[in-house]
Amino acid sequence: MSPPASSRLAALGLVLLLAACSQTTITGEQSKGGPKPLDVEVTISTFETFARAVGGDRILVTSLVPVGASPEDYQPSPADIEKLHAADVLIENGVGLESWLARTIDNAKxxxxxVVVATRGLPVKDGNPHLWMDPEFARSYVRTIRDALIARDPAGKSAYLRNAAGYDKDLVALEQEIAAKIRTIPPASRSMIVFHNAWQYYDDRFGLRTIGVIELSPGQEPNPQYISKLIGLAKANHVRAVFAEPEYSPKLVDALAQSAGISTVENLYDDSIGSDPHVRTYDDMLRYDTATIVKALGGSAT
Ligand SMILES: [Zn+2]
Incomplete structure (x- = not known):
């Protein structure tokens, strides 16, 4: 049975409307005189540095999760759906960091x-998504982003290759700089208790130990028995400080540190860069974090 004439007419109207829209788009691009920058979205602000370093002026980058917010319990907004509707490339971490993202992508139509999964090919430990905190793995994020931009914008290939190679050198230097600073911490003091498990890959790379994690899964408060266990671990391992990030409530961190008689550091950056100028890029964030950790654990901060 053929559809009624009214729905055939409606369908024809839709086709004409779509044709008119695409015509407008082509005209709009032509009038700008040059290629339109790629619209690149990253999930967390920490990845903005990687995308900008590779894309240069061929791309425009924004992050979905605002600076200072946690990606693990982020609630996407209608504006995020609109951003993804208009975007060319989306860079996500994967490994369960952005559990809200698949639905947002679906809704963006x-x-x-x-969609680029930046952890592709990397060795995930214990399901922990925070691989970017190891600068060696960050180099792999950058290569994955480079290849994705080349695939989407082949005309920019030489620029993307050149930019990525330049930034790769920066990351190698950053890794060496951090390793040298961490080596100033007395070996017996190279232990951390952290609010959430963002430091596993950084610690493994640089010879630190994550002795304990306060919040084992996002939004789940630990019970008193678990906190007692952490206090015991802190004492047994002579842990000097508990570390947390500004986006989390300091209540539990303070309580644990007081009971264990150790200090608190509540301004580490990992899932989000900071809004202050000294922590606004990935490189500066890791430099600042390293200086903070080295100071708290009795190393030489200079
Ligand atoms: Zn995290």
């Missing part, structure tokens, strides 16, 4: 969106 953008079949042309290239």
């Amino acid at each position: 953008n079949p042309a969106l290239d």
